[in-house]
Amino acid sequence: MESNPTRPSYHHGDLRATLVLAALELLETGEPFSLRALARRAGVSTAAPYRHFADREELESALAVHGLRELMNDLTLDGPGPTTVAEVGEFAVGYVRFALRRPALFRLMFGQPCDDRSDERVRASGALHDLLEGVMAEVFPAADAAVLATAGWSLAHGLAFLHLDGKFAQDNPAAVDERVRSAFAAVFFPSVARPGIEGP
Known part of the structure; x- marks a missing residue:
């Protein structure tokens, strides 16, 4: 041979x-x-x-897992997670920065639902949600951390795609960062003032 x-x-x-x-x-x-x-x-x-x-779908699932882990590493690179509302905003800034730096990968990561073909992808996605929930539990100990994690993730994710899809300009990174910070401040600072929820 x-x-x-x-x-x-x-x-x-x-x-x-x-x-x-x-x-x-x-x-x-x-x-x-x-x-x-x-x-x-x-x-x-x-x-x-x-x-x-086995096929392209399995390859794309592996890429999604790689991307989710890379995003997790980016968000946790600086050590302990956020402990204040302002730091939650910085967490979101990191999320949007990743999306704009890795646009094709970011779209692939979230373009398809997790399914039983990839337990690894389910775990990677779950780990990201657990990270966000842990952050919210730390910053808002008297609130429903799971609900706040969903709200925060949705806001950061929406901002990422609004920039990726050209609805917001992304040519000025500093302006993008400030837009994300301002959006999180507008949503989460009022939450601090609600009865039963202590501020940072």
Whole structure:
């Protein structure tokens, strides 16, 4: 049998990670996105991606997991989470910055529902929600943290897509950051004044 000594081994431990990174490059450059194109980008045989991903949907799910984890890392990079309302606003700023830095990946991360084909994707999405709920529980200890997490996530997510879709300009990063901070202040500072909810 003829061999190709330059072809990467299917058995090395980093092949799946290499395929995911190659897929991210395809996604972000807007090149045709398929398992065959992925094989070309990664420099492996056309059969190699199928050893790790049954189809394009499974590959996209792996990319979504990668993106959710990257977003989590970005949000927790500076150590302990927010403890004040103003810091919650900064948390949202980080969320929107990620979306604008990784637009194609961000759209893919949230473009499809989680399903039973990817327990990993369900866990990654759940971890993000748990992080947000923990933040709200810390900042608003007397409030319903789950409800506030949903509200905060919805606000940050909506702002991200309003910028991505051109409804708000994104050419001035400082202005984008201030818009996000102002929106969170407008929504969450009034919450602090409600009876039963202590301020930061």
